[in-house]
Amino acid sequence: MSYIKPTFVHPQAPRNEVGYLKRDYEGKISTLCAGCGHDSISAAIVQACFEMNIEPHHLAKLSGIGCSSKTPTYFLSNSHGFNSVHGRMPSIATGANLANKELIYLGVSGDGDTASIGMGQFVHVIRRNVNMTYIVMNNGCYGLTKGQDSATADKGSISKPSREATPYEAIDLVGLALELNASFVARSFSGDKSQLIPLLKAAMSHKGFAFIDIISPCVTFNNNKGSTKSYDYVREHISITGAMDYVPEEKAIEVEYAEGSQKDIELFGHSVVHLEKLAPNWNPTDKQSAIDKLQATKRNGQILTGLLYVNPNPRDLHQINHTVDIPLNKLTENHLYPGDGELDKINEGMR
Amino acid sequence: MGPTNINDPEYFHKVVDCQYACPAHTPVPEYIRFIAQKEYTKAYMINWESNVFPGILGRTCDRPCEPACRRGRVEEEPVAICRLKRVAADNKGAVKHLMPDIPKKKNGKKIALIGGGPASLTVARDLAPLGYEMDLYDEWSGGGGMMRTQIPAFRLPIEVLEEEVNYILDMGINTHFNHYVESMRDVLEKDYDAIFVGTGAPKGRNLNIPGREEGEANIHIGIKWLAGVAFEHIKSVGKKVIVLGGGNTAMDCCRTSKRIGGEQVTVVVRSPFKTMKASPWEIEDAMAEDIPILNNMPPKEFVVENGKLKGVIFSKVRAEYDENGKRSLIPTGEADEFIEADDVIIAIGQDNAFPWIERDLGLEFGKWDLPVLDQTTFQSTLPNVFFGGDSAFGPENVITAVAHGHQAAISMDLFLRGENTNNRPAPMTNLISQKMGIHEWMYDSPVVDDLRYKVPHQDKKISLKDRKVEVELGFDETLGFKEAQRCLNCDVQTVFNTSRCIECDACMDICPTSCITFTANGEEEELRQRLIAPALNTTQDLYISEKLPTSRVMVKDEDVCLHCGLCAERCPTAAWDMQQYFYNVTKASSGCLVKEE
Ligand SMILES: Cc1cc2nc3c(=O)[nH]c(=O)nc-3n(C[C@H](O)[C@H](O)[C@H](O)COP(=O)(O)OP(=O)(O)OC[C@H]3O[C@@H](n4cnc5c(N)ncnc54)[C@H](O)[C@@H]3O)c2cc1C
Ligand SMILES: Cc1ncc(C[n+]2csc(CCOP(=O)(O)OP(=O)(O)O)c2C)c(N)n1
Ligand code: SF4
Ligand code: SF4
Ligand code: SF4
Ligand SMILES: [Mg+2]
Numbered sequence: 024m025s026y027i028k029p030t031f032v033h034p035q036a037p038r039n040e041v042g043y044l045k046r047d048y049e050g051k052i053s054t055l056c057a058g059c060g061h062d063s064i065s066a067a068i069v070q071a072c073f074e075m076n077i078e079p080h081h082l083a084k085l086s087g088i089g090c091s092s093k094t095p096t097y098f099l100s101n102s103h104g105f106n107s108v109h110g111r112m113p114s115i116a117t118g119a120n121l122a123n124k125e126l127i128y129l130g131v132s133g134d135g136d137t138a139s140i141g142m143g144q145f146v147h148v149i150r151r152n153v154n155m156t157y158i159v160m161n162n163g164c165y166g167l168t169k170g171q172d173s174a175t176a177d178k179g180s181i182s183k184p185s186r187e188a189t190p191y192e193a194i195d196l197v198g199l200a201l202e203l204n205a206s207f208v209a210r211s212f213s214g215d216k217s218q219l220i221p222l223l224k225a226a227m228s229h230k231g232f233a234f235i236d237i238i239s240p241c242v243t244f245n246n247n248k249g250s251t252k253s254y255d256y257v258r259e260h261i262s263i264t265g266a267m268d269y270v271p272e273e274k275a276i277e278v279e280y281a282e283g284s285q286k287d288i289e290l291f292g293h294s295v296v297h298l299e300k301l302a303p304n305w306n307p308t309d310k311q312s313a314i315d316k317l318q319a320t321k322r323n324g325q326i327l328t329g330l331l332y333v334n335p336n337p338r339d340l341h342q343i344n345h346t347v348d349i350p351l352n353k354l355t356e357n358h359l360y361p362g363d364g365e366l367d368k369i370n371e372g373m374r
Numbered sequence: 375m376g377p378t379n380i381n382d383p384e385y386f387h388k389v390v391d392c393q394y395a396c397p398a399h400t401p402v403p404e405y406i407r408f409i410a411q412k413e414y415t416k417a418y419m420i421n422w423e424s425n426v427f428p429g430i431l432g433r434t435c436d437r438p439c440e441p442a443c444r445r446g447r448v449e450e451e452p453v454a455i456c457r458l459k460r461v462a463a464d465n466k467g468a469v470k471h472l473m474p475d476i477p478k479k480k481n482g483k484k485i486a487l488i489g490g491g492p493a494s495l496t497v498a499r500d501l502a503p504l505g506y507e508m509d510l511y512d513e514w515s516g517g518g519g520m521m522r523t524q525i526p527a528f529r530l531p532i533e534v535l536e537e538e539v540n541y542i543l544d545m546g547i548n549t550h551f552n553h554y555v556e557s558m559r560d561v562l563e564k565d566y567d568a569i570f571v572g573t574g575a576p577k578g579r580n581l582n583i584p585g586r587e588e589g590e591a592n593i594h595i596g597i598k599w600l601a602g603v604a605f606e607h608i609k610s611v612g613k614k615v616i617v618l619g620g621g622n623t624a625m626d627c628c629r630t631s632k633r634i635g636g637e638q639v640t641v642v643v644r645s646p647f648k649t650m651k652a653s654p655w656e657i658e659d660a661m662a663e664d665i666p667i668l669n670n671m672p673p674k675e676f677v678v679e680n681g682k683l684k685g686v687i688f689s690k691v692r693a694e695y696d697e698n699g700k701r702s703l704i705p706t707g708e709a710d711e712f713i714e715a716d717d718v719i720i721a722i723g724q725d726n727a728f729p730w731i732e733r734d735l736g737l738e739f740g741k742w743d744l745p746v747l748d749q750t751t752f753q754s755t756l757p758n759v760f761f762g763g764d765s766a767f768g769p770e771n772v773i774t775a776v777a778h779g780h781q782a783a784i785s786m787d788l789f790l791r792g793e794n795t796n797n798r799p800a801p802m803t804n805l806i807s808q809k810m811g812i813h814e815w816m817y818d819s820p821v822v823d824d825l826r827y828k829v830p831h832q833d834k835k836i837s838l839k840d841r842k843v844e845v846e847l848g849f850d851e852t853l854g855f856k857e858a859q860r861c862l863n864c865d866v867q868t869v870f871n872t873s874r875c876i877e878c879d880a881c882m883d884i885c886p887t888s889c890i891t892f893t894a895n896g897e898e899e900e901l902r903q904r905l906i907a908p909a910l911n912t913t914q915d916l917y918i919s920e921k922l923p924t925s926r927v928m929v930k931d932e933d934v935c936l937h938c939g940l941c942a943e944r945c946p947t948a949a950w951d952m953q954q955y956f957y958n959v960t961k962a963s964s965g966c967l968v969k970e971e
Contacts, residue, residue: 029887029938035908058945062944063880255923
């Protein structure tokens with residue numbers, strides 16, 4: 024068993040605009056089961072951060088507990104990180120974001136971590152619109168504790184350890200996020216990097232709460248026949264809102280596409296999400312159309328993936344609370360103590 | 375592209391870059407692993423089977439394997455393959471009992487071997503175990519050919535040469551030393567059933583410029599002079615020596631001069647330094663012995679006064695290349711330069727010469743007065759006469775002579791058994807899974823970062839005093855182990871099983887050198903461009919799977935694969951497996967060459 028990755032990279036491996044190799048965004052060799060969907064998501068995160076020219080020390084990765092929450096060890100070794108207790112990543116992220124709004128926050132959670140023990144935290148972080156990317160590596164089970172059904176396991180789905188159909192209704196995290204007015208909602212599949220990477224880039228550029236529910240097969244406990252979260256099932260039932268591309272600020276040049284089949288959405292700054300071959304009756308900036316589309320695909324037994332909804336002009340936690348421009352962790356005594364004169368003025372006003 | 379046919383024995387052979395590049399296709403990584411395990415005897419015998427002279431080649435091989443070594447593509451320098459061979463030879467135990475038994479009762483066929491160099495000796499080694507009776511003729515007093523007469527003792531000690539030459543001569547070869555064969559007609563008239571010509575390229579080129587004849591006493595032809603030194607007919611040289619030429623012979627001449635009296639030894643080449651033909655390490659070693667190499671100076675005239683050589687006048691040029699890359703040397707207009715010399719050694723190339731082969735025997739000669747030969751069988755236009763080594767296609771090196779010897783031996787055996795010489799035997803191949811446990815391999819899969827280790831040298835003060843003191847001391851066991859660990863085990867192949875793959879991407883994601891891509895199939899040229907790391911080295915193959923359930927294919931660029939096994943470790947379904955590929959060129963006597971210990 025190899026614990027150390029060879030240091031050699033492809034001799035022509037490119038460096039990005041900030042001078043890093045893709046290797047510089049990687050982490051330790053994964054200890055997850057070989058073939059786990061979570062590892063593919065880690066690889067997509069590495070690729071997205073490399074392509075976005077993120078300086079690793081400008082990013083903080085935060086997670087809870089679970090196989091999914093272990094993955095931050097396997098990517099972005101040079102970034103900040105916090106592995107919190109089970110289901111408590113949202114409060115850590117909220118606190119960190121309040122203290123230093125200048126970092127990019129990447130929250131990594133699992134379906135157990137979010138939809139069961141962390142549900143309370145999840146809904147509140149959406150409500151507060153913390154500027155972060157929140158991804159759920161959704162395998163429909165508690166992988167780390169040997170594969171018990173989670174709250175996102177579809178009713179009727181069979182996993183390897185349960186051996187019988189789940190009797191309960193599943194929680195659809197995407198539906199919930201839309202209901203709670205999350206400002207960016209998407210779903211993807213670990214096995215489709217061509218969709219996942221641009222989605223991650225768009226989510227990390229979005230200035231507000233960006234949620235991505237990523238179906239991520241658990242090869243060991245939930246990749247069997249009868250499971251609705253297996254590689255085969257997802258590949259057979261996937262439906263895509265549209266082919267998408269993320270165009271960063273500097274490269275967002277106008278391109279003409281045929282009317283009705285494409286749409287560009289401007290994100291924070293001038294970065295653009297470019298969507299092509301859009302699904303009919305769906306407008307990603309219109310929440311109602313996203314909800315309708317989601318329901319309709321579900322009725323057909325399909326899994327809708329892609330960017331579902333985005334509010335291009337959200338107000339995040341700092342804007343809602345009118346915090347000062349300077350990040351709170353950079354406020355000095357000079358900023359915080361206005362001086363005797365100010366105090367006198369206040370006292371004067373009280374007389 | 376269609377799926378790769380991994381059953382073609384050449385597909386995986388080509389992945390083992392060093393073995394593929396070795397003219398004798400020595401199973402390099404296999405012997406390097408044995409060295410790492412201190413199994414020096416085994417490492418030696420693998421070499422001996424393939425290249426016949428491991429101790430000699432471990433010191434002198436031209437090492438075509440090293441520029442090919444994959445390590446040179448992922449790091450700065452290749453594995454020191456050649457010098458590891460010497461580690462096996464230096465540390466081996468008894469080997470003679472592992473060598474084949476020679477039948478007392480001969481098979482009734484008789485062969486003449488003309489010339490005692492590596493080509494003839496290889497034929498002898500391959501055919502003796504089959505019961506052929508062989509007479510070997512050489513003009514010198516011992517076997518080895520140019521390995522004895524040309525390669526200086528400070529690079530190849532005589533004991534090392536004799537040990538390996540004697541392994542062969544002791545197989546009951548009838549030697550006729552000090553016997554220059556004057557006439558092919560005479561040989562043909564004797565009772566030989568077949569004749570092998572391994573007489574090399576024995577003629578050193580001369581330089582006919584003014585003063586050549588007058589200076590004759592102190593102007594020498596390099597290869598003749600080196601042979602003179604080797605046999606101690608020449609024991610000294612003047613204090614001031616000029617060596618003309620930029621090849622390996624020139625390097626041996628200047629270094630030899632330094633050891634037998636030359637104090638001011640200068641090498642002068644007519645063209646630019648960087649186009650010198652000598653191997654880089656030979657140049658490096660000469661320069662380390664404080665021998666200046668002057669370039670862009672063609673010799674113009676030998677200056678002889680009162681019958682005594684005074685030196686050489688050189689003109690000054692620069693190289694210019696036309697659009698076809700053809701070089702011309704243009705005079706710079708600077709004044710000529712005179713360099714003093716007591717002796718001048720001309721080392722500007724060798725030619726083939728067959729003054730002893732009559733031209734009316736039906737044995738045809740073609741371009742450059744080389745024999746007309748079948749390129750694979752080495753058979754001449756006289757069906758019972760075969761050639762090999764430098765005498766076949768012009769001067770090369772020892773390992774090429776050995777490779778020729780193996781092929782000529784196969785042809786001669788086929789011919790003497792009345793079979794078609796074109797019925798070449800297929801190579802022996804074997805593919806063995808290295809899996810021991812879930813993530814355990816039988817080979818040492820981790821890739822070490824160490825840069826190439828330097829072979830320690832004898833102190834110059836000692837080695838320059840005596841031409842028989844070996845310069846290179848060789849790797850000791852510790853250094854040998856460290857250098858062996860640098861080998862990437864390119865023979866441990868990544869073997870893909872399409873029907874097992876669930877397309878989880880794990881292998882693609884883990885691969886440290888981005889070798890693997892799952893993508894839509896296409897034409898090779900276009901496909902190479904759109905892999906996650908474009909496959910721009912077209913000398914290396916793409917490994918293409920059959921169509922996967924998502925209609926994509928797995929494409930692996932073999933170019934910079936580290937054979938680290940991570941793809942196979944991260945694969946949930948064992949769609950990848952690491953399998954050791956053994957490829958061995960079949961020899962005339964394969965099967966009885968090396969005995970089990
Ligand atoms: C100075 C020098 C240094 C070299 N260094 C290296 C090196 O470091 N590494 C390397 O790989 N190669 C080296 N070579 C090249 C190498 O020696 C030859 O390529 C190789 O020896 C060729 O082998 P062969 O069997 O074809 O013939 P040779 O080794 O040339 O042997 C032929 C033998 O036949 C004898 N012979 C010729 N005609 C007759 C005849 N009519 N009757 C009887 N005997 C005859 C010759 O005298 C000679 O002994 C060097 C060559 C030179 C000149
Ligand atoms: C407070 C607490 N309760 C329970 C656990 C046990 N536990 C560890 S991981 C886990 C479920 C993780 O499921 P999920 O978030 O889906 O992650 P996965 O392993 O499937 O990626 C549970 C219940 C715990 N570690 N801490
Ligand atoms: S790394 Fe080892 S096996 Fe690979 S080419 Fe070099 S010597 Fe040969
Ligand atoms: S062995 Fe596999 S993982 Fe390692 S370099 Fe080769 S293809 Fe990549
Ligand atoms: S790791 Fe194995 S199963 Fe997964 S894509 Fe690679 S070969 Fe296929
Ligand atoms: Mg889970």
